[in-house]
Amino acid sequence: MDDLTNPAELALASHAPPTLVIIEHHVLARTCILRILRREFPEFEIVEMPTTSGLNWLSGRDVRLIALNIGDKPITDPSIEQSLPLVAESFPNAYIALLSNCDDEATATAALQRGVRGFFPTSIPVEVAIAGLRLVLAGGVYRPLPIIRHDEASRLETIPAYTDVPELSIINKGNGATTIVPDKTMVDVTPREQHVLALLELGLPNKLIAAKLNLSENTVKMHIQHILRKYSAHNRTEAVLRWSGRLLGHNGHPRS
Known part of the structure; x- marks a missing residue:
């Protein structure tokens, strides 16, 4: 049997x-x-x-x-x-x-x-x-990254554009809220675009990205359009893959 x-x-x-x-x-x-x-x-x-x-x-x-x-x-x-x-x-x-x-x-x-x-x-x-x-x-x-003080989190918007490659992580601020900050840096990508990329990598839709970053959906769409252009990407998934180093970078070389 x-x-x-x-x-x-x-x-x-x-x-x-x-x-x-x-x-x-x-x-x-x-x-x-x-x-x-x-x-x-x-x-x-x-x-x-x-x-x-x-x-x-x-x-x-x-x-x-x-x-x-x-x-x-x-x-x-x-x-x-x-x-x-x-x-x-x-x-x-x-x-x-x-x-x-x-x-x-x-x-x-x-x-x-x-x-x-x-x-x-x-x-x-x-x-x-x-x-x-x-x-x-x-x-x-x-x-998550280590818990940071509110005054440290408030300085994120003043971070300038950088020249190296970033990895972004979610910071738990201890009160149920989170924020996204860059660990490393990126060519021609603004801090706000880095925040958007990090949330795109998590698979969040435009509406939720807008709510988390306190932006309008139209502003989020504008940031995504800029990101697609900078990475010569056809869609948001390809942009995230290029940004995270799993595809060739926008200059045609693997990101390090």
């Missing part, structure tokens, strides 16, 4: 949609996350479980991402140090994301050093978290 049923089971598994896994101990939080992910990622099967002990049940599935909520635990907690290698070994092709009640730089850095591709403090807005998950699923890395 096993010989007859196994091929059918294998065929069924091969046609199953890719899977996202959420590991959250608390039932209410797990249920809320599950509903959000099912709404935002209808192309995926969303599986929830309280602990990593249920991962064996997913053997043979096309698991693309496993999100583990560690709560208040530090990365060095023995249970986390055991869970991360277990997840990586069980699903070597899946990306790992951590949800944490901590939003400090040391925790984020320690997570990335252990192979985590997405670090999500629970203090960030849900739309930013969803955009970050899309970035991770596309092969990118999501993490």
